[in-house]
Amino acid sequence: MAYSTKTDEKWQKKWEETGLYKFDRNNIDKKLYCLEMFSYPSGANLHVGHWYNYGLTDSWARLKRMQGWNVFHPQGFDAFGLPAENYAIKTGIHPRDSTYSNIRTMEEQLRKMGATFDWDYEVITCDPGYYKWTQWIFLQLFKHGLAYRKKAPVNWCPSCKTVLANEQVVDGACERCKNEVTKKDLTQWFFKITEYARELLDCLPQLDWPEKTKKIQQNWIGRSEGAEIVFEGADGSFSFKVFTTRADTLYGVTYVVLAPENELVDKITTPECRDAVEQYREQAKKQSEIERLSTVREKTGVFTGAYAINPANGDKVPIWIADYVLAGYGTGCVMAVPAHDERDYEFATKFNLPIKRVIKGEEGVDDTLPFVEDGILVDSAEFSGMGSAQARLEIVGKLSKQGKGELKVNYRLRDWLVSRQCYWGAPIPIIHCEECGAVPVPEKDLPVELPYNVEFTPDGESPLAKCEEYINTTCPKCGKPAKRDPDTLDTFVCSSWYFLRYPD
Numbered sequence: 428m429a430y431s432t433k434t435d436e437k438w439q440k441k442w443e444e445t446g447l448y449k450f451d452r453n454n455i456d457k458k459l460y461c462l463e464m465f466s467y468p469s470g471a472n473l474h475v476g477h478w479y480n481y482g483l484t485d486s487w488a489r490l491k492r493m494q495g496w497n498v499f500h501p502q503g504f505d506a507f508g509l510p511a512e513n514y515a516i517k518t519g520i521h522p523r524d525s526t527y528s529n530i531r532t533m534e535e536q537l538r539k540m541g542a543t544f545d546w547d548y549e550v551i552t553c554d555p556g557y558y559k560w561t562q563w564i565f566l567q568l569f570k571h572g573l574a575y576r577k578k579a580p581v582n583w584c585p586s587c588k589t590v591l592a593n594e595q596v597v598d599g600a601c602e603r604c605k606n607e608v609t610k611k612d613l614t615q616w617f618f619k620i621t622e623y624a625r626e627l628l629d630c631l632p633q634l635d636w637p638e639k640t641k642k643i644q645q646n647w648i649g650r651s652e653g654a655e656i657v658f659e660g661a662d663g664s665f666s667f668k669v670f671t672t673r674a675d676t677l678y679g680v681t682y683v684v685l686a687p688e689n690e691l692v693d694k695i696t697t698p699e700c701r702d703a704v705e706q707y708r709e710q711a712k713k714q715s716e717i718e719r720l721s722t723v724r725e726k727t728g729v730f731t732g733a734y735a736i737n738p739a740n741g742d743k744v745p746i747w748i749a750d751y752v753l754a755g756y757g758t759g760c761v762m763a764v765p766a767h768d769e770r771d772y773e774f775a776t777k778f779n780l781p782i783k784r785v786i787k788g789e790e791g792v793d794d795t796l797p798f799v800e801d802g803i804l805v806d807s808a809e810f811s812g813m814g815s816a817q818a819r820l821e822i823v824g825k826l827s828k829q830g831k832g833e834l835k836v837n838y839r840l841r842d843w844l845v846s847r848q849c850y851w852g853a854p855i856p857i858i859h860c861e862e863c864g865a866v867p868v869p870e871k872d873l874p875v876e877l878p879y880n881v882e883f884t885p886d887g888e889s890p891l892a893k894c895e896e897y898i899n900t901t902c903p904k905c906g907k908p909a910k911r912d913p914d915t916l917d918t919f920v921c922s923s924w925y926f927l928r929y930p931d
């Protein structure tokens with residue numbers, strides 16, 4: 428008989444009947460856990476990329492089985508997320524219906540591929556039996572202060588009245604309606620992943636990952652050793668901290684820059700500068716972070732009219748705002764040393780701000796400005812003649828005695844914003860009570876089930892907020908009427924832990 432899909436069918440039936448690929452729980456001496464990334468059932472069918480992904484690991488799992496390993500090779504679907512919701516908005520088909528119908532098709536296709544998955548252990552992340560544990564994890568983090576709420580700016584489409592992810596903003600415009608996107612402050616849930624920045628970095632070398640991936644991870648966490656330095660306002664009415672890795676250049680600071688969103692800006696801007704500052708802040712709201720951090724984009728900024736005092740030499744330096752400084756990074760304030768930083772040099776040249784050299788190159792080094800390497804200090808009072816590395820410690824040492832500076836390690840990593848004003852996700856298991864504040868749903872009441880009858884057409888409010896029978900509840904603490912949290916969790920919260928779903 429020539430090979431055909433009939434051959435596949437014959438053997439697949441046999442495998443099915445004999446339970447050939449079932450994991451044997453009782454024989455765990457030579458066990459092996461083989462897990463791949465689950466599919467997103469956002470399209471109606473699998474595409475060739477799925478098999479490109481699964482084919483290799485499936486072959487490997489087969490090999491291991493032939494070598495006598497008891498292979499645990501489950502499969503599942505990472506099933507929450509925006510694509511299903513957007514599809515629903517477009518077609519009117521409920522996300523749950525479209526998702527489960529896609530899952531049925533994809534399961535069938537995966538079986539026909541002849542893969543060695545053990546379907547007894549199928550995991551579907553939008554099943555209440557799964558997200559019960561997503562919610563349980565949320566509660567553990569909440570109890571330990573690792574899930575918390577704060578205000579954060581989000582991309583906002585004033586026309587669709589909805590929050591957009593960075594990927595949904597195309598050239599500053601809304602992907603759905605093409606209108607201009609702006610920023611809006613919303614109270615959001617965060618996971619405090621920054622608590623683990625150090626640990627994540629320290630454990631990286633032990634991982635069996637490609638070096639390139641480790642490097643990306645390392646840059647993403649972005650550890651930098653430096654100092655936090657206090658600048659006082661020239662009128663003595665305010666102060667702020669800057670983080671710098673180049674305290675050795677402190678004597679060369681000729682201006683400082685605040686993020687446009689920095690709360691100080693309102694307070695310190697002088698009446699003559701207010702119009703320009705307000706206008707600039709409006710503009711800045713429309714830029715994405717990626718645009719703001721781009722090194723090729725021309726730098727923009729405006730003067731606030733206020734001055735700060737350089738703590739090293741008492742110089743009065745102007746305070747500007749510029750969108751290349753982000754409120755969420757470091758302190759949201761930077762000291763500018765145009766002689767020794769390319770970005771500051773470009774900015775100072777454009778706006779005619781003073782450029783003051785305080786580092787010269789060692790013998791034979793080309794130190795044309797901007798000179799960004801370490802070197803020998805000049806024009807830096809008692810530190811002149813010292814090398815950069817030593818000066819960094821000694822300058823901060825002197826400042827720390829005056830309470831104006833300390834050595835500090837900074838990370839680029841920021842906390843994970845996990846709440847979404849969307850429908851198709853795991854509900855956040857928190858109840859808001861006027862008396863008791865944010866109260867966790869008792870574990871015995873999990874899962875908090877996602878209701879089916881919800882109006883999810885975007886209008887700026889979380890869809891669940893409009894579902895009366897869902898949102899209204901009683902406070903688990905005091906028994907008074909209270910409201911459930913209207914947001915759902917980022918789909919990546921569900922994706923981040925399914926490898927742990929099998930112990931029970």
Ligand SMILES: [Zn+2]
Pocket residue numbers: 584585586587588601602603604605606
């Ligand atoms: Zn829009």
Ligand SMILES: [Zn+2]
Pocket residue numbers: 860861862863864902903904905906907909
């Ligand atoms: Zn209460």
